[in-house]
Amino acid sequence: MPFAGLDDTIDPIQFYDTVVAEVNNQDGYYPQTISVAEYPEILYMSPDLSPNTKYLGDSKYVLTGEFYFDTEDLQHFQLWLWNSSTGSLVYTDEMVSEDDEESLTYIPMLVSWIFSQIPPNEDLVMIDMTPKTQTATEVTTNVGDVLEKPVEENKRPLGRLYLGLRGGATFNTYSIPQGTRTYEGGLSRSFSYGAALLAEFRIMRFLSLRLEAVFSQDTFKAVESDGDGTYNKFKPMTLSFPLLIKMPIEFDAFDLSIYTGLYGVLPLGKINVQTSSSDGNYNYTIDPPFGVSFGMDLGFPLGPGSLLFDMRYNRDLGVTNVQSINRLQYTLERIGLSLGYKFLLWKY
Numbered sequence: 001m002p003f004a005g006l007d008d009t010i011d012p013i014q015f016y017d018t019v020v021a022e023v024n025n026q027d028g029y030y031p032q033t034i035s036v037a038e039y040p041e042i043l044y045m046s047p048d049l050s051p052n053t054k055y056l057g058d059s060k061y062v063l064t065g066e067f068y069f070d071t072e073d074l075q076h077f078q079l080w081l082w083n084s085s086t087g088s089l090v091y092t093d094e095m096v097s098e099d100d101e102e103s104l105t106y107i108p109m110l111v112s113w114i115f116s117q118i119p120p121n122e123d124l125v126m127i128d129m130t131p132k133t134q135t136a137t138e139v140t141t142n143v144g145d146v147l148e149k150p151v152e153e154n155k156r157p158l159g160r161l162y163l164g165l166r167g168g169a170t171f172n173t174y175s176i177p178q179g180t181r182t183y184e185g186g187l188s189r190s191f192s193y194g195a196a197l198l199a200e201f202r203i204m205r206f207l208s209l210r211l212e213a214v215f216s217q218d219t220f221k222a223v224e225s226d227g228d229g230t231y232n233k234f235k236p237m238t239l240s241f242p243l244l245i246k247m248p249i250e251f252d253a254f255d256l257s258i259y260t261g262l263y264g265v266l267p268l269g270k271i272n273v274q275t276s277s278s279d280g281n282y283n284y285t286i287d288p289p290f291g292v293s294f295g296m297d298l299g300f301p302l303g304p305g306s307l308l309f310d311m312r313y314n315r316d317l318g319v320t321n322v323q324s325i326n327r328l329q330y331t332l333e334r335i336g337l338s339l340g341y342k343f344l345l346w347k348y
Contacts, residue, residue: 001018001034001039001045001051001055001064002034002036002043002045003015003064003065003066003067004064004065004067004168005042005048005067006066007336010117012094013027014100014104015067015104015107015151018032018104018107018108019063019065019079020110021057021108022103022107022108022111022112023063023115024113024275025108025112026112027137029061029115031263032093032289034051034055034056034250038176038257039094039231040293040303041301041302041303044051044056044220044282044303044304045064046114046145047064047065047066047078047080048064048066048080049064049090050062050082050084050087050088050089051064052080052252052253052341053084053085053087053187053252054210054253056244056254058238060083060085061081061082061083061084061090061118062065062081062084062085062103063080063081063082064079064080064083065077065078065079065080066078066192067117068333071234071273073100074096074097075096075097075098075099075100075103075184076094076095076096077090077094077095077097077103077107077110078092078093078094078095079093079094079107079110079111079114079196080092080113081117081118081328084235090114090117090118090119091114091117092114093113093114095107095110096249100148105190108328114266116230119281120175120282127186127206133320134176141249141335144321149251150247159345160201160202160344161199161200161201161202161300161344161345161346162196162198162199162200162201162202162305162306162342162343162344162345163197163199163200163339163342163343164197164198164199164200164308164341164342164343165195165196165197165198165338165340166191166195166196166198166308166310166338166339166340166341167193167194167195167196167336167339168194168310168336168337168338168339169191169192169193169194169336169338170191170192170194170334170335170336170337171186171189171190171191171331171334171335171336172189172190172192172218172220172333172334173188173189173332173333173334174187174188174189174220174222174330174331174332175189175330175331175332175333176222176330177188177329177331181225181327182224182226182326182327182328183222183225183232183326183328184222184224184225184226186225188220188221188222188223188330189220190219190220190221192216192217192218193216193217194214194215194216194217194336194338195215195309196212196213196214196215196338196340197212197213198212198213198340198342199211199212199310199321200342202235202248205248205250206247206248206249207245207246207247207248208245208246208248208265209243209244209245209246210242210243210244210246210259210335211241211242211243211244212241212242212244213239213241214229214238214239214241214242214263215237215238215268216237216238216239217235217237217335218234218235218236218237219233219234219235220233220234220327221233221234222330223236223327228331230276232273232274232275232328233273233274234271234273234274234292234322234328235271235272235273235274236267236271236272236284237263237267237268237269238266238267239266239267239268239285240263240265240266240291241264241266241332242261242262242263242266242293243261243262243263243299244260244261244293244322245259245260245261246258246259246297247259253300254298254299254300254301255298255299255306256296256297256298257296257298257299258295258296259293259294259295259296259297260292260293260294260295261292261293262290262291262292263290263291263292263293263314264284264289264290265289265291265316265318266289267284267285267286267288267295268282269281270282270284270299271283271284271322271324273322282323282324283320283323284320284321284322284323285320285321285323286316286318286319286320287317287318287319288317288318288324289318290316290317290318290334291314291315291316291317291318292314292317293312293313293314294312294313295310295311295312295313295347296310296311297309297311299342302341303340304343304344304347305342305343305344306341306342306344307339307340307341308338308339308340308342309337309338310336310337310338310339310340311336311337312331312334312335312336313333313334313335313336314332314334314336315331315332315333315334316331316333319331
């Protein structure tokens with residue numbers, strides 16, 4: 001795989017080619033490089049994660065790597081060797097050097113040392129050889145020092161920050177209480193649309209927080225209680241702010257997240273009310289202005305982020321009161337489907 005951290009301060013092609021050449025020197029192995037032109041999204045993958053098998057073809061093993069400088073301007077180069085079929089870490093090691101020349105001198109020894117840790121019986125469960133940070137010189141002296149320890153579970157990096165957009169349609173139910181003087185009690189239903197900005201922070205592997213700002217535009221009818229079937233049309237606009245607790249579950253091709261949370265809702269301007277004889281705008285309130293959300297979303301890695309498919313249920317805890325001539329009260333429920341995209345802004 002392409003190595004992370006290689007930039008204009010060093011020669012990335014020379015580093016990469018040196019590793020590829022040494023793999024070719026190992027008995028029984030030959031390198032197959034993964035094309036960035038064909039899979040541009042791999043540039044954003046973390047090297048301490050086993051790559052998705054769709055990039056690996058029939059390769060039994062895969063190498064990932066990262067180059068970085070520490071606070072003393074020393075060069076660090078770390079390689080990870082993974083079992084492609086199981087995603088298990090076979091071995092990882094790191095070397096520290098003062099300049100490019102020293103790094104390039106000892107990279108072949110680092111590659112050879114890592115490949116020497118492949119268990120002779122490939123049917124055995126892979127073991128994690130506890131990595132030791134070494135200087136480039138120490139790589140030449142420590143070959144043969146092997147500390148065998150159980151494989152550590154492969155985990156994604158924690159603390160990822162995303163920013164995104166989503167939009168879609170909702171199916172709405174407006175519950176009008178019985179005994180209303182001006183409107184028949186019961187349910188009114190309609191379809192509407194909405195759009196949202198979202199920010200999501202991954203606290204740990206199975207826990208994320210998401211904050212959204214959601215705009216909604218509704219249109220629904222309420223039947224007057226005089227018995228002649230006359231109805232009035234209502235067009236409210238709202239802005240809501242869900243705070244969701246998510247539980248993501250990772251699969252090879254996508255992430256599945258189940259979530260729940262609360263939202264605050266704010267009326268935007270006045271509500272438009274159309275009757276058989278008039279068309280006017282009136283004040284309305286939601287008391288209390290809160291609701292609950294339940295749902296799930298699917299995330300599919302794509303480019304520098306993920307494509308989202310979101311399904312959720314919302315219910316207002318408060319009652320909406322319309323201050324028109326014919327006063328109306330109702331409680332709103334929504335079932336929504338939306339598509340979106342979230343960009344990966346930060347990870348560690």
